[in-house]
Amino acid sequence: MLILATKSSTKRSLMDRNGLEYIAMPADVDECSIENAHPSLNAKETVILLARAKAKKLSLVYPNEFIIAADTFGVLPDGSRLHKAKTTEETMKMCLSQSGQTVTIYTVICVAHRSKFHTDTTETKITYTNFGRTTLEKFGHVWQAQFGVMRHSVSMLMRPDSR
Numbered sequence: 647m648l649i650l651a652t653k654s655s656t657k658r659s660l661m662d663r664n665g666l667e668y669i670a671m672p673a674d675v676d677e678c679s680i681e682n683a684h685p686s687l688n689a690k691e692t693v694i695l696l697a698r699a700k701a702k703k704l705s706l707v708y709p710n711e712f713i714i715a716a717d718t719f720g721v722l723p724d725g726s727r728l729h730k731a732k733t734t735e736e737t738m739k740m741c742l743s744q745s746g747q748t749v750t751i752y753t754v755i756c757v758a759h760r761s762k763f764h765t766d767t768t769e770t771k772i773t774y775t776n777f778g779r780t781t782l783e784k785f786g787h788v789w790q791a792q793f794g795v796m797r798h799s800v801s802m803l804m805r806p807d808s809r
Contacts, residue, residue, distance in 0.1 A: 673700035
């Protein structure tokens, strides 16, 4: 059995589109506490730690199954980390903070099986044009508190060389 450590509809959709059979099960780790407990880690090291923590938690319950866990977050040039927004206003502020910036996105996948953990990390740089609240609202006329919907709107504001 393959266990996907997530409640993300986007990650489940990726698995579904590829015809993979799996069970989606969120690991429910306290990401803020983990990050705060390791303040000396850089962004890349932190995202690796978070993905491993999710995989480890579920591997303790399902030691003989393959566990796939992932984590992603962006980092602004000043070092500020962009985490999942919880409200509509947080989503708007996060998107506006990326206006005219080159944001580094770190994504990690961790596969755990029988007490062995394998990770892979990608680093993507995205440069956004300058935009404001009005532009976001215009392009994101369907946007809700769901960051995925807003992310689609913001992707239209990327410079062509960042797509």
